[in-house]
Amino acid sequence: MDAGTAPPAPEGLEREIAELLERERFDPPAEFAERALLSDPKVFQEAAADPEAWWERHAGDLHWFERWHTVLDESEAPFYRWFDGGTLNASYNCLDRHVEAGDGDRVAFHWRGEEGEERDLTYADLHRDVQRLANALKDRGVGRGDVVGIYLPMIPEVVVAMLACARIGAPHNVVFGGFSPDSVKERMRFSEAKVLITADGARRKGKVAPVKAAVEEILAELPSIETVVVVKNTGGETPMTEGRDVWFHEALEAAGAECPAERLDAEHPLYVLYTSGSTAKPKGILHTTGGYLTGVAATTKYVFDLRPEEDVFWCSADVGWVTGHSYIVYGPLMNGVTSVMYEGAPDYPGKDIWWELCARYGVTVFYTAPTAIRSCMKWGAAHPAKHDLSKLRLLGSVGEPINPKAWVWYHKVIGGEGCPIVDTWWQTETGHIMITPLPGIAATKPGSAMSPFPGIDAAVVDEQGNETEGQGLLVLRRPWPGMLRTLY
16 A cells, blocks of 8 residues: 555445455465465475475574484474484574674664664674673573573563573573563562563553562562663663662673574573463473474565565564564574564554554564454554555464454555465464465465465364364374473
């Protein structure tokens, strides 16, 4: 949609959406299919014929210090080991190899604050800050296997913190910034975190919440926390305990500039992330390094058809959820892509802020949740119509099923009827996308996630375990690289 294009009158738009809902399938645009990274349906047969070879090929796209001797070790099933014997580092794969390839000046994140602040961080910028924070953590006794808690808003320092942990083999435990201090306490206690990285405050819709002051109340109940690193984010008055607390910027200034990435076993723990608790008490999901990175890198590249030299990717999730881990941090950075990160809500300071940022940064691939799409529908098509969305070429949906009407509105109003939509199914436990259309191949159906990603063996079965064409239970019949290893 070009800027200034008048949206149809509400009754006209409803009529057009109703007509589109009568279509059974939506083919990818011919130009998109011609250029797509995957455009031949034979890829499904190839992966199904030898899934281990398929995943091994994609593991080869990563940097390894030492190559694996076994792709998949099933000797202690269901505790599978992927790329056994291999060593690598997530931080190195996200940063060093791009800098070494001459792409250090490429923007990694266009960050936008709630009140209009802007920061562009290149791969070289991240590489510099990650090394210094990694050294600062080491200076405070953090080493391989020590858990580091992260409780930050959507600011670039959250990415630096995650990758600094990964660099030295310290599993990170990120807590969604909207959760209460009691949720932080529960997650830090269970994981026996040694360090907590937080902020002085966080902003939401023009208001400032004093984060560190709130966390202060629960730190006395967390004897494992030896150090608290505080990002000066809002500049508010902040309680600091001498000997335990340190400002983020001061820690970086005092730390050494170079920190070689640790050579870590493929099965070394990368992070702990607690589930939302929607079905039971939150569970600490443990993801390891080699398999997770392989699955996330491959799905990021092929589901979103990403070309790092051309695309600007925006996943609107929060880093505190698995979608943010996989498709804001690890996936895009491993692929050397430029991304957008926004601190605020989709309706602040105005209900058109998302579309303003899409136009400003030239977003080509946009990935969001159906709840957000339905909110945008309610606010009206006039808001996106104010901005030039013509660079968008692919849209995505994540987090819950998308109803057909929301899908068609997304297709019509945001995509201008020219963008394939990848409706993705996966969850914290799977680590990466499992069921999705491939945008250069699939004739998509509104409200359907379509087919398993190549290399994923999924089926719908009845109560007796027999495959069925109707409703039933979704089962995953073979291990996949990004699967959880255990509960922490």
